[in-house]
Amino acid sequence: MTGFLEYDLSGGVRAFTAGRNVQLPCAVIQPHQTHSTMVAHVDRPDLTREDLEGVDALVTNLTGVAIGVRTADCIPVLLYDPVRRAIGAAHSGWRGTVNMISKKTVLEMCRLFGTHPEDIRAVIGPGIGYDSFQVGEEVALTFKKSGFPIDRIWSFRGARKEGSMEGGHHIDLKECVRCSLAECGVPQSNITVSDIDTYKDIRYYSARREGASCGRNINAIMLI
16 A cells, blocks of 8 residues: 555656655655745756745746645645646645635746646645545634635534534635636646545545644656
8 A cells, every 4th residue: 555646647747646655756846835825936956945935836847857845634736738848836725725826826837838727737636635624713714705615615514523523614625726726717627636635544644633743745746
């Protein structure tokens, strides 16, 4: 049993998620994430985490350079434009999700590389599932005010049960991300959504299950 996933984006690119105790198959440029909505352009192959302080999404058109984001329940988003030959990777926690970091990443690809959103192929990777993402009333209210289709992304399931994810408010982060991508023109048929819930699947790190100091899943994409 392994927590390594390869995504089929129809050639010209390699994309994967490496979970618990999985050795990366290549070097991956990763930012120092802070739950911001900052998108950085990787324009040279020697950028370090220190160079990418406070960044939560990367885009590039360099061939042979893998870019990626670290997650442990947050939602990873990998983007590929096969026409303009450009890629993106975004870390979408609840703050990044409510502020549509995936949409901002698409728009940055459009600005820098001439990408047309309808050409993009997207992967919404392993992350915390709807049933597991129990939130407080304040976070639920933030999502209610955000403009997402509330009937699809939120539910209240009764009294919260101590020590479990039953009851309380729940948010579907993956559906929120899918809506953000669709809103900026990515065809729904081009969006693949992983059904893996990192809170429930021990092949992947989960900060909610294991604590914030746990390891991180690496989600990466590279033009080949």
